[in-house]
Amino acid sequence: MSTAELIVLNARILTMDPARPRAQAVALGGGRVRALGLDPEVRALAGPGTRILDARGATVLPGLIESHLHLFMGGMELAHLQLGGVTAIEALAEALRAHAAAHPERPVLVGQGCSYSFGGRALTRQDLDAILPDRPVILIAADHHTGWANTVALERAGILRGRALSPGNEIVMGPDGLASGELREFEAKAPVLRLAGEERVMAGIATGDEPVPAPTPDDLIADCTPMARGLAHCARHGLTSLVNMDGNRYTLEVLSELRRQGRLTARVRVPFHYRPHRTPADLAIASAMAAEWNDDWLASGLVKFFMDGVIDSTTAVRLDDYPGRPGYKGADALHTPEAFAAACIEADRRGLQMATHAIGDGAVRRVLDGYAAAREANGARDARHRIEHIELIDRADIPRLAALGVIASVQPCHVPGGQDFPLHETMAVIGRDRWRDAYLARTLAEAGARLAFATDWPVADVNPLRCIQTAVTRAAYEGGRDERVSLHEALAAYTTGGAHAEHTDDRKGMLRPGYLADLVVLDGDIEAVRPDEIGGLSVAQTVVDGRIVWDAGEMA
Numbered sequence: 001m002s003t004a005e006l007i008v009l010n011a012r013i014l015t016m017d018p019a020r021p022r023a024q025a026v027a028l029g030g031g032r033v034r035a036l037g038l039d040p041e042v043r044a045l046a047g048p049g050t051r052i053l054d055a056r057g058a059t060v061l062p063g064l065i066e067s068h069l070h071l072f073m074g075g076m077e078l079a080h081l082q083l084g085g086v087t088a089i090e091a092l093a094e095a096l097r098a099h100a101a102a103h104p105e106r107p108v109l110v111g112q113g114c115s116y117s118f119g120g121r122a123l124t125r126q127d128l129d130a131i132l133p134d135r136p137v138i139l140i141a142a143d144h145h146t147g148w149a150n151t152v153a154l155e156r157a158g159i160l161r162g163r164a165l166s167p168g169n170e171i172v173m174g175p176d177g178l179a180s181g182e183l184r185e186f187e188a189k190a191p192v193l194r195l196a197g198e199e200r201v202m203a204g205i206a207t208g209d210e211p212v213p214a215p216t217p218d219d220l221i222a223d224c225t226p227m228a229r230g231l232a233h234c235a236r237h238g239l240t241s242l243v244n245m246d247g248n249r250y251t252l253e254v255l256s257e258l259r260r261q262g263r264l265t266a267r268v269r270v271p272f273h274y275r276p277h278r279t280p281a282d283l284a285i286a287s288a289m290a291a292e293w294n295d296d297w298l299a300s301g302l303v304k305f306f307m308d309g310v311i312d313s314t315t316a317v318r319l320d321d322y323p324g325r326p327g328y329k330g331a332d333a334l335h336t337p338e339a340f341a342a343a344c345i346e347a348d349r350r351g352l353q354m355a356t357h358a359i360g361d362g363a364v365r366r367v368l369d370g371y372a373a374a375r376e377a378n379g380a381r382d383a384r385h386r387i388e389h390i391e392l393i394d395r396a397d398i399p400r401l402a403a404l405g406v407i408a409s410v411q412p413c414h415v416p417g418g419q420d421f422p423l424h425e426t427m428a429v430i431g432r433d434r435w436r437d438a439y440l441a442r443t444l445a446e447a448g449a450r451l452a453f454a455t456d457w458p459v460a461d462v463n464p465l466r467c468i469q470t471a472v473t474r475a476a477y478e479g480g481r482d483e484r485v486s487l488h489e490a491l492a493a494y495t496t497g498g499a500h501a502e503h504t505d506d507r508k509g510m511l512r513p514g515y516l517a518d519l520v521v522l523d524g525d526i527e528a529v530r531p532d533e534i535g536g537l538s539v540a541q542t543v544v545d546g547r548i549v550w551d552a553g554e555m556a
Contacts, residue, residue, distance in 0.1 A: 003045055003046060003047030003048075003049070003050055004027035004029045004035070004042075004047070004050050005028060005029045005030070005049070005050060005051070005546055006027070006050065006051050006052075006053070006543065007025065007026070007027045007028070007042055007043065007046055007051070007053070008025060008026050008055055008060055008519070008521060009039045009042065009052060009053070009054055010024070010039060010054050010055050010056060010057060011023075011026070011055035011057070011058065011060040011521070012057060012058065012059050012060065012525055012527070013025070013059075013060040013061075013511060014061055014488075014491065014526075014527075015036065015062070015510055015511040015512065016061070016491065016495045016496050016511070017510040017511065017512045019512075020036065020512070023038075024037065024042075025039045025041075025042035026519065027042050028543070029045075029517075029546065030517075031516065031517050031545045031546050032514055032515065032516065032546075033512060033513050033514065033515045033516075033517055034513065035513060036512075036513065053521065055540075057525065058521060058522045058525060058540065059521075059522045059525050059527065060511075060519055060520070061238070061491065061495065061511075061519065061520050061526075062508075062509055062510055062511050062515075062518065062519055063495075063516075063518030063519055063542070064237075064238045064241075064464050064495065064498075064520055065239070065240070065241040065243070065452075065495060065499060065502070065508070065509065066234065066243065066454050066455065066457070066462065066464065066498075067243045067409050067452040067454040067497075068245045068388055068409055068411065068452075068454035068455070069242055069243070069244065069456060069457040069458075069462065070144075070205060070244065070246055070456070070457065070458060070459075071227065071230045071231070071234070071242055071268065072201050072204060072223075072226065072227055072230065072244070072246075072254070073201060073204075073205060073246070073458060074230045074457050074458035074462070075226035075228070075229040075231070075233070076198055076201045076230075077112050077458045078229055078230070078233060078458075079226075079229075080111060080112045081095060081099040081109065081110065081111040081112065082111075082112055082113055083095065083112060083113045083115070083139065084112075084113035084142065086115065088118070088119075089118045089119065092114075092131070093130075093131045096109065096131050096132060096137065097131065100135055106196070107136065108135075108136040108137070108153060108192065108193075108195045108196035109132070109136065109137045110138055110193070110196055111140065112139075112140050112142075112458065113140075113141075113142045114139035114141050114147075114148065116141060116312050116425060122148070124148075124180055124181045124182075125148070125151045125154060125179065125181030126181070127148075127181075128148065128149070128150035128151075129150050129151050129152075131150075132150065133150070133151070133152065134152065136149070136150065136152050136153035136156055136195055137149060137152075137153055138150075138183075138189065138192045138196070140189070141312070142420075142421070142459060142460070143312060143459055144186075144458070144459055145184065145185055145309050145313055145315065146182065146183065147188070147189040147192070148181050148182055149179075149181050149183060150181065153192050153195065154178075154179050154181065154192070156195055157191035157192045157194070157195055158191060159171050159179060159183075159188075159191050159192075160178055160179050161177075161178060161179070162178075162179060165188055166187055166276055167331075167334060168185055168306075168308070168315065168331055168332060168333075168334045169185040169188045170188055170331075171184075171188050172184060184313055184331075185309055185315065186202070186205055186207075187206060187207070189206075193206075199211060200215055200223055200250065201226060203248060203250065204244075204247045204248045204250070204251050204270075204273060205246035205273070207273075207275055207277075208246070208304075209248065211248075211250055215250060220253065220257055221257070223254050224254060224257055224258055224261070224263070227258060228258060228263055231263075231264070231265045231266055232550075233462060235265045235266065235549045235550040236539060236550045237463050237464060237539055237542075238464060238465075238520035238522075238539040238542050238550075239266060239464065239542075240266055240267065240519075240520070240542060240543075241267040241268075241269075241502070241518070242267070242268045242269070243268075243269045243302075243355075243501075243502060244269060244271065245271065245304055245355065245388065246271070246304060247270035247271045247272065247273055247300075248272070248273060251270050252270050252289065252292075252293050252298060252300065255268055255270070255298055256293075256298060259297060259298065264297060264298075265549040267297050267298075267518075267544070268297070268298055269298075269299045269300065269302060269502055270298070270299075270300055270302075271300065271302035271303055271304040272285055272289055272300065272302070272303050272304070273304045274286075274303050274304065274305050274343060274347075275306070276334050276335055276339075278343070280342050280345075280346035280347075283303065283346050283347055283352065286301075286303050286347070286352055287350050287352065289301075290352065296507070301351075301353060302352065302353050302355055303343075303347045303352050303353070304355050304356070305335065305343070305354065305355070305356040306334050306356070307333055307335060307340070307356050307357060307358045307367055308330060308333055308357070308359055308360050308362070308363035309330070309331055310359055311359060311360070311391060311392070311430060312429060314328070314330055314331070314429065315330055315331040316330050316359040316360035316392070317329065317331065317332075317333045317358075317360040317362035317366070318330050318360045318361055318362045319360075319361045319362045320361075322429065323429070323430075323431035329362060330362065333362070333363060333366055335366075337366060337370070340367070340370040341369070341370045341373035341374075343370070344371060344373055344374040345374045345377045345378065347374070348374035348375070348377075348378050348381075348385075349374075349378050353384060353386070353503070354371070354374075354383075354386065355385070355386040355387075355409065356370075356385075356386070358387050358388065358389060359392065360391070360392050361393050361394045361397070361437065364387060364390055364392070364393050364394075364397060365394060365397055367387050368387075368397055368400045368404065368406070371385050371404050371406060372400075380405075382405065383405065384405060384406075384500070384501060384503060385404070386407040386408075386452070386501060387401070387406055387407070387408060388409045389409070389410065389456075390408055390409075390410055390440070391414070391438060392437055392438050393437055394437065398440075398443065398444065398447045399447055399448070401444065401447065401448070401449035402448030403448075407449070407450050407451075407501045408444045408445075408450065408451050409452045409454060409501065410439075410441060410451065410452075411454055411459075411467070412453060412467050412468075412470045412474065413455050413460040413461065413466060413467040413470050414439070414456065414459070414460060415439045415474050416439070417474075418474040418475075419460070419461070419467075420460060421460075427477070432478065432479070435477040435478060435479050436477065436479045436480040436481070437480075438477065439483065440483055441471065441483050441485055442481070442483045442484065442485055443481065443483060445485065445489070451485075451489075451493040452493055452498050452500070452501040453467060453468075453490065453494050453498070454467075463535065464494055465535050465536075465538070465539075466534075467494075468491065468494065468535075469531065469532065469533075469534040469535040470535075471484065471490040472484055472485060472486065472487050472490055472531045472534070473532050487526070487527065487531070491526075495509045495510070496509040496510060516545065517544075517545055518543060518544050518545065520539055520541070521539070521541040521543075522537050522538070523540045523552070539552065540553070541553075
C-alpha cells in the first residue's frame with residue numbers, strides 16, 4: 001500500500017460505520033479514506049511527505065452534511081446588520097443608526113434576524129422612518145419570509161402603492177391605501193433587495209429564474225466573493241457537504257468558477273427551483289442541470305418547491321384554523337393539488353429528486369399527496385423525495401413518510417425555546433392544543449422516517465454542534481412527548497442520514513476505506529461533555545477530499 005497523504009492520530013474516531021464504529025487513527029490518500037485502526041498500524045502508512053495531525057484525544061467524525069441551507073444568500077448576509085436578540089425599538093434604532101454611519105456607501109441598509117414583534121406588534125414603515133427617514137432600509141425576519149421597509153425604500157422600489165404579485169406573496173397595505181412596510185415572502189421583498197444590488201444573489205430563491213439582466217463576466221467574478229465567504233463560514237464549522245435549497249444555473253456557474261480557481265471548499269448540491277409560475281415542461285431545465293453538474297463536487301438533480309410560508313406570519317398552511325381566527329387556515333398554498341401532482345409526476349418520471357418546503361400540516365399533507373401521485377403514476381423507486389421543515393403535522397400523516405420513503409429534513413435549531421428562537425411567540429400562533437404535533441423528531445424517526453438534520457442557514461446559526469445540542473436537550477412541550485434524540489442519532493442525521501438523503505451513502509457519511517476523504521476534528525470529546533455543553537465545542541480542522549480547508553490553529 002502506498003504512503004498516505006494525511007494521517008490523524010490519537011483520536012476518538014466515531015466512524016458512523018456499523019461494521020467498525022470506532023478507531024484511533026485514520027489515513028487519507030488520493031481523495032479517499034485509506035485505512036482506519038490503532039495509531040501504530042496507521043502511522044506505518046506515513047511517508048516523508050505525509051502530514052500528521054494529532055487529535056489530542058478529541059472526537060473525529062465523518063465530514064458533516066448540512067442538508068438544507070442557502071449558501072449564496074448566507075454569504076452575502078454575513079456583511080449585513082445582524083439583529084438577533086434585538087426586541088426593543090430603542091435598541092433597534094441605536095443599531096440601525098450605527099450601521100448607517102459605518103456604511104455611508106450602501107444604497108440600501110439591510111438588517112437580518114429582525115423580530116416579528118416590537119412592543120407586541122410588528123414594525124411599520126413609520127417606525128423605520130422615525131429612525132432613518134432618508135436612507136432606504138429593509139429589515140428581514142430571521143426566517144427570511146417577511147421583511148419591513150421604510151417609506152423611501154418602498155418608494156424607490158416602486159411598491160409604495162402596492163403591486164400585483166403571484167399567490168403567497170403580499171405587500172401588506174395600510175389603512176391609508178399605501179404599503180404598511182411589511183413585505184411577505186420573497187417576491188414581495190425582491191424589489192427592495194434589487195435596489196441593494198443583491199438581485200443576482202437572491203434570484204435563486206425569489207424566482208428560481210436566471211438573473212436579469214444576464215450577469216457579465218465581471219459580475220460573476222464579483223459574486224464569487226459572497227459565495228466564498230459563505231463557504232469559508234461553513235468550513236470553520238466542520239461542514240464538508242452542503243445541500244443548497246434555492247438555485248438556478250447561475251448559482252452553479254459561480255460555484256464552478258470558484259472550483260476553477262481552487263477555492264471550492266465543500267461539495268455542493270444545487271436544485272432547480274420550481275416556483276408557481278413554472279409548468280412541468282420547465283423540468284427539462286432541471287434535467288439539463290442534472291446532466292451538466294453531476295460529480296462529487298458539484299451536483300444538481302434536485303427540484304425544490306415551496307408549498308407554504310411560515311407560522312409566525314400565519315402564511316403556513318394548516319388543516320385547522322389559526323387560534324383566534326375562525327375560518328383562517330393560512331395563506332393559499334403555493335401550488336394547487338392538481339398542479340403540484342402534475343409537477344411531481346413529471347419530476348419523478350425524469351428521475352429527479354424532489355424537496356418541498358412544507359411547514360403547516362395542510363402543506364405537509366398536500367406534499368405527501370403529490371409524492372403519492374408520482375408513485376402511483378410512475379411506480380415505486382428509491383426516489384428519496386424530501387419534505388423540508390415539517391413544523392406541524394397531522395398524526396394521520398406521520399406513517400405516510402415511511403410508507404412513501406420520504407426523507408424528513410428537519411431543523412432542530414428552529415424549535416421555539418430550543419436555541420435562538422423564543423418559545424412563546426411561535427407557540428402561541430400554533431395554539432396550545434396543537435403543541436403535541438409540533439416540531440417532531442423522535443416521533444418521525446420511530447415511525448420509520450429517515451432524518452436529515454440541518455440549520456437552514458442563514459435562518460439559523462449554521463453551527464452543527466449547537467444544532468446537535470438542541471436536538472439532544474430540547475424540553476418537551478406541554479401535552480407533548482419527549483422529542484429528544486440520542487447523541488448518536490443526532491450525529492447520524494448529520495452524517496449517514498444526510499448522505500442517504502442525497503443518494504451518496506455509498507461513498508459519504510462514514511469513515512470507511514474507499515469512502516471520500518472528508519472528516520472533521522473537534523477540539524474535545526463530544527461523548528464526554530455534558531449534553532448542554534456540546535455547542536461549546538468547536539472545530540479544530542475540517543478536511544475535504546484529503547485537504548485541510550479549515551485549521552483553527554492556523555487562524556489563532
